[in-house]
Amino acid sequence: MRARFLWGWCDRLITPRALGPLHDIAHQAGGALAQRARSNAAQHELFGAFIDELTRPRQVPRPVVVVEDVHWADEATLDLLVFLGRRIQQMPALMLVTFRDDEIGPDHRHRGALAALPRDVVSWLTLAPLTRDCVLEQAAKVGLSGARIFGLTGGNPLLVTEMLRADVDAVPRAAQDLILDRLRSLPDSARELAIRSTNAAISGSIGGRPGRFG
Numbered sequence: 001m002r003a004r005f006l007w008g009w010c011d012r013l014i015t016p017r018a019l020g021p022l023h024d025i026a027h028q029a030g031g032a033l034a035q036r037a038r039s040n041a042a043q044h045e046l047f048g049a050f051i052d053e054l055t056r057p058r059q060v061p062r063p064v065v066v067v068e069d070v071h072w073a074d075e076a077t078l079d080l081l082v083f084l085g086r087r088i089q090q091m092p093a094l095m096l097v098t099f100r101d102d103e104i105g106p107d108h109r110h111r112g113a114l115a116a117l118p119r120d121v122v123s124w125l126t127l128a129p130l131t132r133d134c135v136l137e138q139a140a141k142v143g144l145s146g147a148r149i150f151g152l153t154g155g156n157p158l159l160v161t162e163m164l165r166a167d168v169d170a171v172p173r174a175a176q177d178l179i180l181d182r183l184r185s186l187p188d189s190a191r192e193l194a195i196r197s198t199n200a201a202i203s204g205s206i207g208g209r210p211g212r213f214g
Contacts, residue, residue, distance in 0.1 A: 002061035003094075009068045016074040021067045022046060029053050043076060047083050054093045065095045070110065071103035078113040085117040101126070129155030138164060 006028055008021025017023065026037035026046075036049040054063050067073075067081065081097065088095055104110045132150050139146030142164055153159035166172040 003064045004061045005064050005066060007066045007068070010070055010072040010074070010077060012069075012072045016072070018074055018076045019043070019046065019080060020074065021077055022050060022080055025050070025065065043079070047080065050080075050084070051087065051091070054091050063093045065093060067095070067097050070097050070099040073110065075109070078110060082113050082116045085121070089118070089121045130157055130160055131155065135160055 006025045008024040010021055011017065023037050026033045031053065033046075033049045033053045036046050041049070054065070065084070067077070070077070070081070073081075081095075084095060099110070130150075132146075132155070135150040135153070135155060136146030138160070139149050144164060149160060149163045153163060162172050
């Protein structure tokens with residue numbers, strides 16, 4: 001059976017877009033949902049129009065709602081996920097939600113939204129890091145040390161990709177920014193220790209020469 005994909009994205013903005021993913025989807029879907037979104041309708045009206053969009057009679061192909069990067073979701077989007085998740089079983093639709101589990105700590109507000117989803121309609125898929133053999137294989141194609149790259153990245157796909165683009169003696173700026181961003185929530189002392197440990201690992205991996213991180 002063919003599927004009709006409706007994509008929405010959560011963005012890491014200083015001032016998050018309220019219901020950003022729903023506005024993305026409304027732009028793709030058109031019709032009454034798009035009209036409600038353009039007219040700044042109330043939240044309950046937008047949610048109702050979205051349900052109507054997903055339950056139109058004889059929809060072929062069936063809709064698949066994809067909401068990306070929910071670790072950056074605003075509170076209204078979390079409300080939408082709970083609202084839709086509690087009704088999805090009665091609709092001819094599927095919802096896919098992606099998020100980085102290492103960005104959502106035990107006290108994060110997202111945990112409440114995830115806990116509110118009915119267990120009998122939710123399936124969890126955890127993506128594992130790239131294996132050492134995989135990193136070695138990819139690094140060999142570009143003449144780099146796969147062991148070094150795996151040691152520095154732990155198989156994180158995004159970091160591996162950036163390292164494969166870099167020269168052998170440097171951690172690329174993009175990778176540094178990604179790592180520093182992950183460390184920003186740590187206390188100052190823990191963040192400093194993590195940076196020193198990373199520098200030591202880099203230095204050791206390139207034959208004892210000084211690292212270039214931070």
